[in-house]
Amino acid sequence: MNRISAFHRNSRVAQVALLAAVWFVGNLISRGLGLPFPGAIVGLGLMLALLLSGWVKPTAVRRGAKFLIGEMLLFFVPAVLAVLDHAEWLSITGLKLFAAVLLGTLMVMLGTAIAVDLSYRWWVRHAAVR
Secondary structure: OOHHHHHHHHOHHHHHHHHHHHHHHHHHHHHHHOOOOOHHHHHHHHHHHHHHHOOOOHHHOHHHHHHHHHOHHHHHHHHHHHHHHOHHHHOHHHHHHHHHHHHHHHHHHHHHHHHHHHHHHHHHHHHHHO
């Protein structure tokens, strides 16, 4: 193992930089091709492809990803402060918005659970055949 890969595996800053670079490339691809979805989604797909192909090992981004997830609340502080500037969000409009966000979150969680369950059942069924 060379020194660069050891540094990258142990450096949280380098891992966050790698994740940001993949996001940036995804954003460039999305804008350049005029795709109807955000660059972050393209970057997510790109990172998945890099991980599945073996070009990027999970250890190369694990510490950086854990750091970003652990500090996720900081990314939402501007949104919370925006609520204070818009008092109407604390009225019936805010309740409707909250219900929509809650329902959307529950639908995503349910969809993810179903997809994972179906994938796991498919994997078990095909692993038993081999």
